[in-house]
Amino acid sequence: MSDSSRTSIFDLLLLRKPAVEEISTSIAIEATVTELFEQFRRGMLRYIGSLGLSVHDGEEIVQEVFLLLFQHLCDRKPQENLRGWLFRVAHNLALKRRIAKQAATKTTCCISADEHYDPRPSPEDHLFFQQRRDRLLSVLHALPERDQCCLYLRAEGLQYREIAGVLDISLGSVSKSLARAIRRLSNADRW
Amino acid sequence: MRFEITHLSDEELLLSADGELPAKQASAVHVHLETCWECRTRFAEMQNAIGDFIHIYRERSQVSIPPIDGPRALLRAEIRQFSSASTAHAGRGFVASTTGGAREWAVSRVVEKALRVPHVVAFATVLATFALLLFVVHLHRAQLSHHASKGSSELNGAMPQVSLTPGETVSVTVQDVCAPDFPTERQMLVPASLRRRVFQQYGISNPRPDAFEVDYLITPDLGGASSARNLWPEPYHNTIWNARVKDELEVHLKDLVCSGKLDMATAQRDLSGNWIASYKKYFQTDAPLGKPRPFLALLARFNHRELVGAFLAP
Numbered sequence: 492m493s494d495s496s497r498t499s500i501f502d503l504l505l506l507r508k509p510a511v512e513e514i515s516t517s518i519a520i521e522a523t524v525t526e527l528f529e530q531f532r533r534g535m536l537r538y539i540g541s542l543g544l545s546v547h548d549g550e551e552i553v554q555e556v557f558l559l560l561f562q563h564l565c566d567r568k569p570q571e572n573l574r575g576w577l578f579r580v581a582h583n584l585a586l587k588r589r590i591a592k593q594a595a596t597k598t599t600c601c602i603s604a605d606e607h608y609d610p611r612p613s614p615e616d617h618l619f620f621q622q623r624r625d626r627l628l629s630v631l632h633a634l635p636e637r638d639q640c641c642l643y644l645r646a647e648g649l650q651y652r653e654i655a656g657v658l659d660i661s662l663g664s665v666s667k668s669l670a671r672a673i674r675r676l677s678n679a680d681r682w
Numbered sequence: 683m684r685f686e687i688t689h690l691s692d693e694e695l696l697l698s699a700d701g702e703l704p705a706k707q708a709s710a711v712h713v714h715l716e717t718c719w720e721c722r723t724r725f726a727e728m729q730n731a732i733g734d735f736i737h738i739y740r741e742r743s744q745v746s747i748p749p750i751d752g753p754r755a756l757l758r759a760e761i762r763q764f765s766s767a768s769t770a771h772a773g774r775g776f777v778a779s780t781t782g783g784a785r786e787w788a789v790s791r792v793v794e795k796a797l798r799v800p801h802v803v804a805f806a807t808v809l810a811t812f813a814l815l816l817f818v819v820h821l822h823r824a825q826l827s828h829h830a831s832k833g834s835s836e837l838n839g840a841m842p843q844v845s846l847t848p849g850e851t852v853s854v855t856v857q858d859v860c861a862p863d864f865p866t867e868r869q870m871l872v873p874a875s876l877r878r879r880v881f882q883q884y885g886i887s888n889p890r891p892d893a894f895e896v897d898y899l900i901t902p903d904l905g906g907a908s909s910a911r912n913l914w915p916e917p918y919h920n921t922i923w924n925a926r927v928k929d930e931l932e933v934h935l936k937d938l939v940c941s942g943k944l945d946m947a948t949a950q951r952d953l954s955g956n957w958i959a960s961y962k963k964y965f966q967t968d969a970p971l972g973k974p975r976p977f978l979a980l981l982a983r984f985n986h987r988e989l990v991g992a993f994l995a996p
Contacts, residue, residue, distance in 0.1 A: 521761050528757055529750060536747050537739065546746050547852070550753055551908070554760065555875055561761050588873070627734055646739045651702050666702070670693040677731035 520564045528557050531577055534647040538578065539585045541643045544592070552584045575653035578644060582657050630679040634672050641668040690714055690721045695728055760910075763883070840923040840958065842899055842914030846883045849899045849954025850907040859905055860940040867901045867932075872913060880913045889915065897925050900953045901932045904939065905946060923958050927970040931961045 532553055539549040559580055564570065631639065637658065644654045651665045658665075690698075690711060697703045698711040715722050858864055872880075877896045881889055894915040900906030916925055935952065938944035952960035965971055 517765050521758065521765070524761065525754065525758060528754060532750060532753065533747055540746070541739070546748065547908075550748075551873070551876075554753065554757055557757055558760055558764060561764065591873075623734075624738060627738060631735070631738070642735060643739065645700075646736055651697075651700070666693050666697055669700075670691070670696045673696060673728050673731050673735075674692050676735055677727045679731075679734075 517565065520561060523564065524557055524561045527560065527573060527577070528553075531574065535577065535581050538643050538647055539581060541639070542582075542585045543589055544585055548585075548588055548592075552581055552588065555584060556580045572653060572656070575649065575656045578647070578649060578653070579657040582640070626679050627676060630675050634675060635668075637664075638668040638672040641665055642672050645669060689718065690724075692724070692728065695721065695725050699725070699729065699732075756909075760879075840916070841956065842916075843884070846911075847899050847914040848911055849950070850909050850912040851900055851905045851950055852907045854905045856939060856946055859903060859936070859946070865902065867898060867903050872896050872908065876908070876910060876913065879910045881915055883910060884915050886915060895925055897928070899957075900950050901936075903932060903936050904949050904953065906950070906953070922970060923961075927961065928957055930971065931957060931964065934964055 535553050535556070536546060536549040539552055540546065544552070556577055560573070560577065563576070631642075634642075637660070640658055641654055644657055649657065651662055651669075654665045655662050660668075694703070694707075694711055698708055701708075703711065715725060880896050881887070881894075886894070894917055896913050897916040898906045898908075899912050899914060902908065906912050932953070935944065935949040939946050939949050952964075961970070962968055
């Protein structure tokens with residue numbers, strides 16, 4: 492028996508047809524989701540990458556986050572601070588995936604020192620930039636993960652309240668983490 | 683007379699720089715900075731550190747993030763698919779979806795809508811009776827169709843539906859796939875959310891864990907993507923053209939590709955088209971070469987539904 496015939500019988504029985512306003516709402520929500528996708532995809536991929544996942548994993552997670560957003564909006568759930576919502580869901584999905592991957596291969600968090608990108612003007616400058624960059628990266632990697640996450644989220648423009656929501660910590664913890672991280676980074680040039 | 687200078691903490695400086703302080707405190711910090719060289723220097727150092735960090739952080743996106751067009755189109759397609767599936771399934775009262783929460787979501791929507799209908803109690807009894815009747819009829823017909831299809835079950839599910847699983851690849855080179863550290867299909871676990879999406883696409887709700895394997899059409903060993911368009915639920919009960927046989931073809935094709943005897947695009951096409959025909963072509967045979975293990979094959983063939991059916995059959 493085909494699936495379509497089953498559907499039509501049940502739909503007829505329950506007099507269930509998608510109402511016109513339901514369809515138009517769905518289209519409007521799709522447009523909103525697409526707009527937010529265009530706005531935040533890059534930042535979310537950067538953030539997920541900072542948690543030690545590949546761009547491929549990041550793309551999959553971002554797709555899942557925006558599908559969940561579509562569902563969230565269809566369900567008429569709270570719509571304030573969607574940016575914080577997006578990063579929170581992405582953060583949780585990324586951590587889940589990272590745990591699953593770590594079970595198979597040991598990966599470490601965050602921006603790799605091997606990802607060389609150097610707009611070098613001269614060999615001397617290149618060496619100087621490279622050394623400084625490596626120093627900053629080693630300081631960054633030595634930070635507690637929560638401090639790193641606060642930095643990455645702040646770099647994506649999230650306010651302290653949003654960061655607290657994403658990481659499920661207090662506002663005070665956010666400012667302490669950020670201040671500690673920035674102090675250590677600014678001390679990187681001293682010895 | 684003695685002046686005591688209380689300097690600002692790093693936290694206060696940062697909160698002020700980020701506009702996170704209440705207006706009164708922010709203006710106090712501002713006044714202090716105007717008069718204190720020490721704090722102003724620390725403030726500048728912090729700003730420099732932020733600049734350095736942002737510089738490193740931005741490097742990531744400049745080198746590795748692909749263009750948005752493909753992912754955006756995929757998202758739109760998935761939303762529409764999800765949307766239409768939810769609408770169609772919501773009417774039936776049971777829903778499978780991409781995420782765990784969507785089931786409750788769709789059911790709650792149906793309940794919510796039903797409660798808004800006037801005279802709901804009067805209709806409910808009639809509807810329930812009809813639904814029960816229809817369910818019984820549906821069960822009976824499903825049973826009949828199951829028995830009718832038993833004879834031709836050899837190929838059942840061995841091939842995916844082309845519209846749902848046309849096959850999808852990622853951009854990799856022959857050097858990539860033939861490198862010893864390239865992740866193999868065994869290492870590419872299909873995430874649970876993706877498995878659910880594949881089952882939903884194929885209209886399978888609540889599958890028994892031992893009933894299906896969600897298999898790649900184009901194996902990741904040859905550049906197959908880990909996406910719903912490259913996955914399909916392959917029933918375990920196929921005892922002839924099953925996943926093990928397909929693995930033999932995949933290994934053979936990869937050997938050919940890595941030895942330069944076959945180009946990767948052809949290998950991918952041979953898998954995404956009719957892989958059984960490709961198997962027959964490459965191995966010059968009409969039946970799988972690997973010897974089936976007779977006892978296990980027999981056991982797999984007689985799954986419990988068929989055994990129950992055999993006992994109940996007149």
